[in-house]
Amino acid sequence: MKKPFVTEEKLNEIVNVFNTPFHLYDEKGIRENAKAVKEAFSWNRGFREYFAVKATPNPFLINILKEYGCGTDCSSMTELMLSDALGFKGEEIMFSSNDTPAEEFVYAAKIGATINLDDFTHIQFLEDTIGYIPETISCRLNPGGVFKISNSIMDNPGDAKYGFTTEQIIEGYKILKEKGAKRFGIHAFLASNTVTNDYYPTLAKTLFETVVEIKEKAGVEISFINLSGGVGIPYSPDQLPNDIRAIGEGVKKVYDEVLGAAGMNDVAIYTEMGRFMMGPYGCLVTKAIHEKHTHKEYIGVDACAVNLMRPAMYGAYHHITVMGKDNHVCDHTYDVVGSLCENNDKFAIDRKLPKIDMGDLLVIHDTGAHGFSMGYNYNGKLKSAEILLKEDGSFELIRRAETPKDYFATFDCFDVFDNMRSLEDLD
Numbered sequence: 001m002k003k004p005f006v007t008e009e010k011l012n013e014i015v016n017v018f019n020t021p022f023h024l025y026d027e028k029g030i031r032e033n034a035k036a037v038k039e040a041f042s043w044n045r046g047f048r049e050y051f052a053v054k055a056t057p058n059p060f061l062i063n064i065l066k067e068y069g070c071g072t073d074c075s076s077m078t079e080l081m082l083s084d085a086l087g088f089k090g091e092e093i094m095f096s097s098n099d100t101p102a103e104e105f106v107y108a109a110k111i112g113a114t115i116n117l118d119d120f121t122h123i124q125f126l127e128d129t130i131g132y133i134p135e136t137i138s139c140r141l142n143p144g145g146v147f148k149i150s151n152s153i154m155d156n157p158g159d160a161k162y163g164f165t166t167e168q169i170i171e172g173y174k175i176l177k178e179k180g181a182k183r184f185g186i187h188a189f190l191a192s193n194t195v196t197n198d199y200y201p202t203l204a205k206t207l208f209e210t211v212v213e214i215k216e217k218a219g220v221e222i223s224f225i226n227l228s229g230g231v232g233i234p235y236s237p238d239q240l241p242n243d244i245r246a247i248g249e250g251v252k253k254v255y256d257e258v259l260g261a262a263g264m265n266d267v268a269i270y271t272e273m274g275r276f277m278m279g280p281y282g283c284l285v286t287k288a289i290h291e292k293h294t295h296k297e298y299i300g301v302d303a304c305a306v307n308l309m310r311p312a313m314y315g316a317y318h319h320i321t322v323m324g325k326d327n328h329v330c331d332h333t334y335d336v337v338g339s340l341c342e343n344n345d346k347f348a349i350d351r352k353l354p355k356i357d358m359g360d361l362l363v364i365h366d367t368g369a370h371g372f373s374m375g376y377n378y379n380g381k382l383k384s385a386e387i388l389l390k391e392d393g394s395f396e397l398i399r400r401a402e403t404p405k406d407y408f409a410t411f412d413c414f415d416v417f418d419n420m421r422s423l424e425d426l427d
């Protein structure tokens with residue numbers, strides 16, 4: 001059974017101070033997991049996890065990961081800016097972007113981030129843009145086809161917009177070397193949200209074999225291999241969580257078999273996990289405000305898809321706990337919905353839950369990654385606050401909720417507040 005990381009008592013304390021909805025994060029869980037990741041790959045001297053900033057771009061949370069030696073993985077200008085502001089230096093920042101605007105390459109190069117090129121044509125584009133090829137450079141591989149573990153298809157890289165083909169990448173390294181690059185990396189992201197301990201080892205084997213091929217065919221020695229993201233979490237209560245220790249061991253085994261055998265024992269392993277680092281350690285707290293009995297039974301909550309887009313966008317399952325009703329039987333079937341004028345604004349469809357009363361607090365699980373950060377402002381809805389539940393039981397606002405003023409702020413030539421009638425005028 002999935003249990004929230006926060007007790008009912010503590011949550012009531014928080015709700016007395018901050019209005020729902022909000023995203024709540026669990027410092028203790030984040031720390032324990034970051035430590036476990038570090039230990040799982042401690043066999044590799046150069047190991048570093050570059051946290052995928054897009055998953056949870058909050059400085060307070062990223063600073064926790066920094067204590068465990070994590071760097072950041074960025075895909076945009078603002079993510080690079082945030083990383084620089086948090087004191088991440090040169091090699092601690094990975095820039096794994098695609099369809100990259102010129103000014104982002106310029107800025108990434110300026111702050112010394114490692115540039116991970118998404119395409120063969122970006123070699124020339126980068127050189128034309130910044131005037132040189134950096135000494136340290138990485139390329140993203142997309143071997144095409146389908147990505148299988150044993151016999152089951154995990155994902156479809158042949159359909160994905162990312163990366164160089166194998167032939168392109170070999171040619172690419174030759175060119176990069178001629179143009180002055182000295183330290184080379186390779187990167188691949190071939191399946192998303194994998195709930196199996198075999199994803200990284202299987203991907204690693206492909207990359208390790210490619211690295212040996214690159215050495216033979218391009219005369220380039222790869223210094224770091226970036227397994228990127230894709231390590232998943234059990235959103236549904238019947239899934240078994242990944243065991244990061246087993247994953248680390250699995251990668252070590254193929255490392256010894258393939259790279260060890262080729263005499264390449266000092267290649268660093270990098271990861272760019274987002275979901276695995278934060279997903280389970282965040283939840284969306286929302287309140288039941290309406291119940292509606294029509295063709296179906298609906299519970300309307302004060303959060304909506306603007307606060308958590310995954311169910312609307314992917315039909316993703318997010319477990320829901322009705323606080324204080326642990327021991328009640330799940331004898332009601334509800335659609336749990338938000339207030340957007342979009343019928344896909346449903347956090348759950350036909351979900352068996354205990355009877356929900358107005359004012360009940362609902363905890364929507366596993367929103368710590370790709371939750372708040374995917375938020376948007378459709379229907380003029382405002383983004384929620386983010387709150388950190390600390391190890392000592394205290395809690396802190398780590399991002400305030402948006403206000404109408406934030407929403408209207410970009411109309412430089414029209415001040416909504418100046419033109420609006422005041423509430424007193426309306427009386």
Ligand SMILES: *Cc1c(COP(=O)(O)O)cnc(C)c1O
Pocket residue numbers: 052054055073075096097189192193228229230231272273274275276369
């Ligand atoms: C999204 C992304 C990640 C993180 O993926 P998760 O599934 O959250 O681990 C890492 N690297 C790149 C390039 C990405 O686009």
